[in-house]
Amino acid sequence: MALLYAPEASPSQRHAPNLPAITRITAKSRYGDDPQRLEEAMDVSKTLAEAWAAVEKANLPEALQQVAFKEAVALLGGDGTGSQAQQDHPPVKKAPASKTKTKAAKVDEHESEVVDATTFFEAVAGETGVPVEDLEQLFYLDKGAPRINLTSSALGTSLKGKQVNVAVLIAVARHFGLNEDETSAAIIREECSRLRCADRNLATNMKGLAGIVLSGGSTKTLKVRPAANASFVEKVKALLHPGAE
Template sequence: MEVEELLARAWGAVEKAGIPQPLQEYAFKEALARLGGQASLPTPSPKAQHAASSDAPRDTGEIAPRASAGDLSDPFSKFSHESGISVEDLERVFYFSEDGLPHINVPRSKLGRTSTEQQKVVAVAITAAYDYVRDERPISEDVARAEATRLKVDLANWARTMGGVQGIGWTGAARQKQFKANGSTPEALKKVVAAILGAPAE
């Protein structure tokens, strides 16, 4: 009996018997031994096995490599790209919650000596973060007020303070005010970050 015919008959017997895939190699060898009395015959080549079982799904057990994300998929990388401030400095001043919202990562005492200074710092920092990282422009005044409240900043005379804030726009009707980044925001944010970190602004 030709080797090709012997292999074909042995494999056909295994398939016809419905042998589970994990036991097919052993059953194939046994079939070869019974059909040809040649227990030492090698198993078919990977090419032949693939042709015989091309319809069967395979699980290689390998984990597909994760696609590498671009640098700007990281919020701090995007923040740095948009603001011109180093990632290291931004990470010392900000953090992002699990839902991706930016927050200020320093105590109130680092925001300024007076409540007026602290209010302005919060407004500039949060407006810039929402714009540069989340592409949200404008943002509701309530977002900045909520962050100031979380930091325990005194909100007395808030409206008067915001009327003179530099580096961002403050527009809208009463109780519908919004903050909006503008052309002077990057420089204003650099000064805010430098002041918080106790370093001179470049």
């Protein structure tokens, strides 16, 4: 007598859920009769069902089916969740490019741009009214940063006078020529040291300059105000054209 029996279901078939039915019941209880929400839920159900069918078709060992199912959902869904490998190792985001405009080229650790001589001298001349020829006689550029093209003895007869001249000339030149909002006092000290006119009174002597504000704590800066123009022009004339009216 022949025995009638149903063939044993595969492991995947034994555990395959009725996804559309489950999703419909869950969505109905959560969203009520909202047709749009129900439709979206059924779309998800369709994706899950297709993913499970793909796993079954691959005839994978039961131990691998869960991982394969997640990968299939990620590939079919296109919802930005990504695969398991992508979740474990998300792509590294690039830092956004800085939108801060570089203020100036400097000879210290802040240096980031180099301004050409023509641009520099024309900018200073345009703002101060000092002829380019005079500026080229008074300054030269070292890696885009202005240096005073005079000897220490030509800057004045006292250390204080030399320091004041250097501070005004460099601060104003950098402000207009390099589009610099403020100049580090360390740059002034460096130039005074190069010209052998620096001493411990430099910070004190930079206070109260006409049109230039010295501010800050341990890291001081010089900010140029409109009144500094007249002081700059006066010093250029005194250094290059002494006695001229």
